[in-house]
Amino acid sequence: MERFIECFGDIEDPRAANARHDLYELLFIALLASLCGAQ
Secondary structure (H helix, E strand, O other), X not given: OHHHHHXXXXXXXXXXXXXXXXXXXXXXXXXXXXXXXXX
16 A cells, blocks of 8 residues: 555645545555456
């Protein structure tokens, strides 16, 4: 996960400050889902 954050660490989180989940976790889940064929 550290390597993933190194790659995407410059992305600014546009969500409100009270977001429940970390942006990097959401991006990682989306990446894994798309690799598994999610649409």
